[in-house]
Amino acid sequence: MRVEITVNGRPHEREVEPRLLLVHFLRDLLSLTGTHVGCDTTSCGACTVLLDGVAVKSCTVLAAQADGCEVTTVEGLGGPDGLSPVQEGFRQCHGLQCGYCTPGMVMAATALLAERPDPSEQEIRDGLKGNMCRCTGYQMIVESVQWAAANGGAR
Amino acid sequence: MIGSAVPRKEDAALLTGRGTFVDDIQRPGLLHMVYVQSTEAHALITGIDTSAATALPGVVGVWTAEDFAELPARPSVPGLERHYLAGEKVHYVGEPVAVVVAADRYTAADAARAVEVTYEPLPVMATLEAALAPDAVPIFAPLPGNLALEQPVTPDDVAAELDAAPRRLRARLVNQRVAGAPMEPYGVLADWVGNGVTVWATVQAPHRVRAEIAQVFGLARHLIRVVAPDVGGAFGVKSSFMPELFLAPELSRRLGRPVKFVETRREHMTHTYHGRDQVQEVEVGFDENGAILALDVTITVNIGGVPDPVGIGLPTLTSYMLGGCYRIPKIAARYRSVLTNTTPTASYRGAGRPEASFLIERVVDLVALELGKDPAEVRKVNLIGPEQMPYQTPFEGIVYDEADYPAALELLLGELDYDALRAEQERRRADPGARLLGVGLSTFVEMAGFGPTPLFEQFGYLGGWESANLRLQPDGSVIVLVGTAPHGQGHQTAMAQIVADELGVPFEAVSVFYGDTAVVQEGIGTMGSRGMPVAGNAVRQAAVEVADQARRIAAHLLEADPDDLVRVGDGFQVKGVPDAAVPLAAVVERSFKPHLLPEGTRLGLESTAYYEPKNLSYPSGAHGCVVEIERDTGRVHVVRYVCVDDCGTVINPMNARGQVHGGVAQGIAQALFEKVSFDAEGRPLAASLEEYMLPGMLDLPRYETHHIETRSSFNPLGVKGIGEAGATAAPQAVVNAVVDALAHLGVRDVEMPCTPERVWKAMHHAS
Numbered sequence: 001m002r003v004e005i006t007v008n009g010r011p012h013e014r015e016v017e018p019r020l021l022l023v024h025f026l027r028d029l030l031s032l033t034g035t036h037v038g039c040d041t042t043s044c045g046a047c048t049v050l051l052d053g054v055a056v057k058s059c060t061v062l063a064a065q066a067d068g069c070e071v072t073t074v075e076g077l078g079g080p081d082g083l084s085p086v087q088e089g090f091r092q093c094h095g096l097q098c099g100y101c102t103p104g105m106v107m108a109a110t111a112l113l114a115e116r117p118d119p120s121e122q123e124i125r126d127g128l129k130g131n132m133c134r135c136t137g138y139q140m141i142v143e144s145v146q147w148a149a150a151n152g153g154a155r
Numbered sequence: 156m157i158g159s160a161v162p163r164k165e166d167a168a169l170l171t172g173r174g175t176f177v178d179d180i181q182r183p184g185l186l187h188m189v190y191v192q193s194t195e196a197h198a199l200i201t202g203i204d205t206s207a208a209t210a211l212p213g214v215v216g217v218w219t220a221e222d223f224a225e226l227p228a229r230p231s232v233p234g235l236e237r238h239y240l241a242g243e244k245v246h247y248v249g250e251p252v253a254v255v256v257a258a259d260r261y262t263a264a265d266a267a268r269a270v271e272v273t274y275e276p277l278p279v280m281a282t283l284e285a286a287l288a289p290d291a292v293p294i295f296a297p298l299p300g301n302l303a304l305e306q307p308v309t310p311d312d313v314a315a316e317l318d319a320a321p322r323r324l325r326a327r328l329v330n331q332r333v334a335g336a337p338m339e340p341y342g343v344l345a346d347w348v349g350n351g352v353t354v355w356a357t358v359q360a361p362h363r364v365r366a367e368i369a370q371v372f373g374l375a376r377h378l379i380r381v382v383a384p385d386v387g388g389a390f391g392v393k394s395s396f397m398p399e400l401f402l403a404p405e406l407s408r409r410l411g412r413p414v415k416f417v418e419t420r421r422e423h424m425t426h427t428y429h430g431r432d433q434v435q436e437v438e439v440g441f442d443e444n445g446a447i448l449a450l451d452v453t454i455t456v457n458i459g460g461v462p463d464p465v466g467i468g469l470p471t472l473t474s475y476m477l478g479g480c481y482r483i484p485k486i487a488a489r490y491r492s493v494l495t496n497t498t499p500t501a502s503y504r505g506a507g508r509p510e511a512s513f514l515i516e517r518v519v520d521l522v523a524l525e526l527g528k529d530p531a532e533v534r535k536v537n538l539i540g541p542e543q544m545p546y547q548t549p550f551e552g553i554v555y556d557e558a559d560y561p562a563a564l565e566l567l568l569g570e571l572d573y574d575a576l577r578a579e580q581e582r583r584r585a586d587p588g589a590r591l592l593g594v595g596l597s598t599f600v601e602m603a604g605f606g607p608t609p610l611f612e613q614f615g616y617l618g619g620w621e622s623a624n625l626r627l628q629p630d631g632s633v634i635v636l637v638g639t640a641p642h643g644q645g646h647q648t649a650m651a652q653i654v655a656d657e658l659g660v661p662f663e664a665v666s667v668f669y670g671d672t673a674v675v676q677e678g679i680g681t682m683g684s685r686g687m688p689v690a691g692n693a694v695r696q697a698a699v700e701v702a703d704q705a706r707r708i709a710a711h712l713l714e715a716d717p718d719d720l721v722r723v724g725d726g727f728q729v730k731g732v733p734d735a736a737v738p739l740a741a742v743v744e745r746s747f748k749p750h751l752l753p754e755g756t757r758l759g760l761e762s763t764a765y766y767e768p769k770n771l772s773y774p775s776g777a778h779g780c781v782v783e784i785e786r787d788t789g790r791v792h793v794v795r796y797v798c799v800d801d802c803g804t805v806i807n808p809m810n811a812r813g814q815v816h817g818g819v820a821q822g823i824a825q826a827l828f829e830k831v832s833f834d835a836e837g838r839p840l841a842a843s844l845e846e847y848m849l850p851g852m853l854d855l856p857r858y859e860t861h862h863i864e865t866r867s868s869f870n871p872l873g874v875k876g877i878g879e880a881g882a883t884a885a886p887q888a889v890v891n892a893v894v895d896a897l898a899h900l901g902v903r904d905v906e907m908p909c910t911p912e913r914v915w916k917a918m919h920h921a922s
């Protein structure tokens with residue numbers, strides 16, 4: 001089947017198998033490999049992207065379901081003038097070690113701050129509870145999001 | 156720069172989706188490989204029907220064990236060698252039985268499901284008890300039973316010392332099986348071109364992988380390039396040699412196309428090595444003061460269905476560290492490695508040492524409980540003093556470096572406000588409406604900086620050294636190649652900090668590369684917290700040598716004696732003569748103009764250094780955990796977690812803090828949440844992240860981190876390592892806190908993970 005999905009502001013039209021997952025559409029067809037896969041049970045959040053502005057796990061969305069939608073991946077954050085506040089917060093506060101969970105975590109945090117520009121620690125932990133990180137023990141991710149909230153927020 | 160919390164060089168790429176993990180790499184004509192995994196824990200394979208699978212469009216082929224018969228088996232203890240695929244029989248659920256290769260990963264997965272394997276069941280021995288029962292069937296035919304190895308670690312017992320001790324007690328402690336579960340699963344991409352192969356793999360030791368591939372294929376090493384690109388967490392799990400490291404190259408060779416294998420999470424949870432899984436029988440002799448006089452330990456480790464050569468021997472490391480931070484005059488230790496019909500076990504963060512730390516820290520608490528003393532007091536009675544360092548333990552060659560264990564404990568007790576906590580605990584016990592409060596201490600020491608060659612060679616490595624190459628570019632910038640291959644530890648940053656200090660160049664002017672055997676001279680790898688203690692010192696050594704070369708050229712430029720020069724800002728100056736100075740940039744430029752240099756001066760500024768540690772290093776510290784327990788549910792809440800760590804010199808406090816946090820998180824997770832288990836038929840009960848309790852943000856607390864910096868005299872940087880300290884310290888800090896909260900109810904132990912059910916049962920069945 002044919003789908004048209006706008007990714008990071010650019011429309012992409014592709015012929016896909018009906019069962020193709022959005023994460024594989026992004027990674028294999030568009031070579032946007034920043035979105036990662038960490039599980040097969042929708043448990044880890046490594047694949048989190050924004051679908052029409054809402055954080056979703058792209059391993060549980062079919063490319064077909066995203067037809068006509070706008071997707072933002074980690075590659076779509078920041079720009080020539082530098083990292084987005086969330087990305088910069090992670091850098092300043094050592095919110096990443098191996099970096100594998102990071103794109104998903106950054107997207108989930110971006111969505112969180114769009115909704116709640118000044119979250120409490122509990123709200124951050126609650127908002128990101130679907131994203132697993134095996135390296136950091138989470139506290140420095142919380143601090144990264146707090147840094148971002150104080151320095152520009154979701155964009 | 157050493158000691159400064161600079162943000163990491165590696166982050167810009169990882170934060171923008173420009174990291175390169177194995178699965179991100181594409182090659183023209185790429186094929187995908189998938190395993191057909193055993194559904195049985197112990198069975199004979201009576202048939203494999205591949206016809207339906209091979210008939211699927213897009214499938215390139217299906218291969219079984221006999222197709223790889225000519226590849227030499229993976230070395231192990233003689234008789235226990237591992238084959239790439241299960242042949243006549245399967246040993247655990249998840250063992251690879253066949254491989255499928257197809258044009259895309261969806262088709263490959265379809266085809267793997269279409270392969271029909273028929274089995275004739277054999278008795279399943281999924282537990283130590285079943286595997287050691289008198290009527291147990293040997294899982295590996297050449298053995299008479301399932302005892303793969305029985306190893307005395309010490310020459311004699313401590314029966315006399317125990318008999319002489321005024322008090323003694325016994326305990327049986329269980330260090331349950333857990334999964335490393337890095338967020339990036341295992342992956343390999345092999346591209347065999349002409350007479351050699353390039354392999355991208357998520358591994359911790361690319362040079363070792365190259366050596367193993369060379370040996371299997373009978374190839375010279377220069378024909379093999381192994382690249383460990385960005386690695387998404389490893390925790391020891393990626394130091395083992397998975398069959399796919401060899402099957403992907405072999406299939407690429409046969410098919411003339413690149414072949415990629417990326418495991419699914421389910422494959423990771425059932426096929427890739429687990430960690431820990433020890434049962435420890437302990438007897439301790441002590442006096443009325445709580446001074447420990449003798450310790451006797453028998454460890455039984457479950458090594459799973461196909462033994463890993465490292466996994467088999469890990470209790471050796473547990474044994475070496477049994478004494479913990481304490482002056483224990485006599486220790487006797489032995490272990491048994493037992494085969495069962497479960498996934499094999501091998502290294503997981505700390506690999507053998509957390510098990511020791513858990514044991515001795517639980518024992519100290521049990522002694523305190525038995526004597527009715529405060530656990531902090533019993534620790535003080537036994538701690539090795541700073542004046543006794545370096546301390547020779549009862550194990551030959553195991554000598555602790557400089558540290559102040561009592562000072563770490565004092566700092567911890569102060570930060571915890573220990574006496575106030577004890578008072579609060581009493582108040583809560585008296586108030587039936589309040590949650591119970593428990594305080595757990597863990598004064599720990601671990602072994603890091605692996606190291607030295609004779610020890611590390613036992614684990615199959617070429618040596619225990621590490622290497623670094625450092626060269627100055629004509630513009631004064633620096634390129635460093637280092638033999639370790641990290642997976643989140645921040646080596647680009649920390650190594651650059653070391654170089655900036657030694658060479659007097661800006662941190663920004665240093666780039667660090669690793670993980671590629673075609674780029675990096677030689678290397679051993681990143682495991683056993685050897686990043687800073689071994690590789691860091693190799694980098695420092697290379698920088699010292701290059702600085703010395705620069706000094707000679709500067710001396711020539713200034714027409715002075717090299718010994719009369721001092722370092723200033725960005726260059727050299729003749730001592731006491733501020734006008735006679737030359738910037739490093741001019742020195743580097745001159746180093747590339749041989750005709751202007753004295754006869755015999757080598758061109759450029761470059762050095763390759765190998766650092767061979769004389770000894771291991773011993774990171775230590777004191778961690779404390781405060782828990783609250785819900786009386787009606789048994790649910791445990793970690794309300795405070797306080798760390799005092801001594802990793803020697805701290806290169807980057809932000810990185811170090813991150814390492815402590817991550818290790819503590821894994822330790823708390825082992826104490827409270829994680830367990831890999833199997834049913835009686837050997838079926839995995841934790842084969843996905845839905846079933847395996849990997850903690851999320853709401854499950855883990857804030858960590859309060861503090862450092863004591865006692866330089867190690869065992870290496871020039873004075874570093875000890877930090878990667879495994881948290882995972883070593885935390886499990887018993889939490890369990891001690893849980894037991895402490897319930898001690899007034901007569902509870903003596905709660906097995907990990909301390910789930911609400913277990914805690915509730917302990918509360919209600921006790922006394």
Ligand code: FES
Nearest residue numbers: 038039044045059
């Ligand atoms: S890959 Fe784990 S939730 Fe999508």
Ligand code: FES
Nearest residue numbers: 097101133134135
């Ligand atoms: S940084 Fe490694 S999993 Fe989060």
